Amino acid sequence: MSKEKKIKGRISTRYLFRFFSFLLFIFPTANYPAQTNTIIPHPRVLTFKEGHFTLDRSTSLYRNSGDSLHAITYLQSHLRQASGFTLSIRQVPEERQIRFLHTDTPIYTKEGYILIVSDKNIIVKAHDSAGFFYGTITLMQMMDAQIWSTNKNKNVWHIPSCYIKDAPHYPWRGMMLDVSRNFFSVAYVKKFIDRMAQYKLNRFHWHLTDDEGWRIEIRHYPLLTKIGARRGPGTKLPFSTSPAMRGSKNQVQSGYYTQPQIREIIAYAKAREIEVIPEIDLPGHAKAAVTAYPKLLLDPEDTSRYRSVQKIANNTINPALESTYIFLDNVIGEVAALFPFRYIHLGGDEVPKGAWSNSPAVKELMRHKGLKTRKGVENYFFTRMDRILKKHGKKLAGWQEVIGGRSKIRRSSLIMAWKNPKAGYRAIRQGYPTVMAPVQYLYFDQQYLRSKKEPGHTWSTPVSLKKVYSFTPPGSARGIQACLWSETLLNTKIADYLAWPRTLALSEVAWSPKEKKNWHDFRRRVKQQALPRLKAQQIHYRGY
Secondary structure, rough: OOHHHHHHHHHHHHHHHHHHHHHHHOHHHHHHOOOOOOOOOOOOOEEEEEEEEEEOOOEEEOOOOOHHHHHHHHHHHHHHHHHHHEEEOOOOOOOOOEEEEEEOOOOEEEOOEEEEEEEOOOEEEOHHHHHHHHHHHHHHOOOOOOHHOOOOOOOOOEEEEEEEEEEOOOOOOEEEEEEOOOOHHHHHHHHHHHHHHHOOOOOEEOOOOOOEEEOEEEOOOOHHHOOOEEEEEOOOOOOOOOOOOOOOOOOOOOOOEOOHHHHHHHHHHHHOOOOEEEEEEEEOOOHHHHHOOOOHHHOOOOOOOOOOOOOOOOOOOOOOOOHHHHHHHHHHHHHHHHHHOOOEEOOOOOOOOOOOOOOHHHHHHHHHHOOHHHHHHHHHHHHHHHHHHHHHEEEEEEEEHHHOOOOOOOOOOOOOOOHHHHHHHHHHHHHEEEEOOOOOEOOOOOOOOOOOOOOOOOOOOOOOHHHHOOOOOOEEEEEEEEEEEOOOOOHHHHHHHOOOOOHHHHHHHHHHHHOOOHHHHHHHHHHHHHHHHHHOOOOOOOOO
């Protein structure tokens, strides 16, 4: 090629570059989302099409069923926060509309939905309230991340045309927040619940009592919060020492939720299709309760001296006293009246070795009932507690220890397997509905990786984002749940850091079929869309 032709070729290339740059300037692609999947969790069926729908203040809403109320209210609320306008609801279908249409049968299963986006309309189809809500969540995930912001700085939203048909793989998709070791405000609990909803999680496990604090108002027993919700200098409640409670121990720490506050949080969760399961941890992990009411819950002649695995001394309710069951019947009665969900979690884990060993009342109980071991005493306790729950119209949920030995609790009781996956398989084989929550994959209080610079516990294995994503629960499980214990959660920034982005992986493992899981594609979706969403909400997440 001649020198003159090479020069002309370079000039032509330069002009073509300028021409296409000019086109990009006139028609900026940033306003039109790329038609690649950024949805978490991954839908079962997803097909993108040509074009997009433009959502602005002229868009209207239409619904033919009251089941879509939660979804519409949620969408409207976020549009008001991000754009300052409210979409009108019309009585008839028309163009440039978001339509919520009821179906006579479920789409795949309960909570399923169909989402169809075209340049003329958006259609959300579902059989139930949860399906409409999750279809709307998917729709919002395809919008700019600013939809999750409170800054009114965006008036037009471009949503790519698509067809999505989707439903969850597991009915139980949970997160647990421990508010006993460190207390969290009503405002933060609501944020925690709302962020769960954004990724289609539907069970909020609220760990309300433990050794370090009793956090729920029980009007029949006011000392539970007057004494049991306060720890530190001048109080009767000590600090946990192992794993060490982080932070200053020279000032009083306190806090509990009133019954009106609890009802407010339950209603907030319900509007986001989340059920709230309370936990009253028994008979161990009960230092706050036995400190508040020792005459009701402890054998006065018991000379046993023991410590829990967390080094808490004498923290266990005595199962041989009738006053114990009168007390717990009254407590459960108030809890059952507050929480509409069918389960109440009664703990059951980590009863310390040595508990009741020198209790005359327990020795008499064992003689009278023919109980040979301490495990037999625990089984007797939970059999009676299951009867109390049944009396109040509730079912028992508990950690895996509640079915150790020859348990006589109802087979409908829900078991949460936390020590390892094998424990979950055993519970399933015994015929119990089982939620998988193994520490090796789903304890979000653990460090992401072993480092002195990382917050979180080190007593188990590190739990990285990839490790959470690698967990494969058995298909016969009721579902999965992550646990955020709070010994090291000195503030909400640490809580957010340990929860995010791991909760994104939890969401996909709980919702999406195994064949839709792909680690590299998941990482791309996290980076491209999920992290900007978290940033828009000022969530202090961990980068990777």
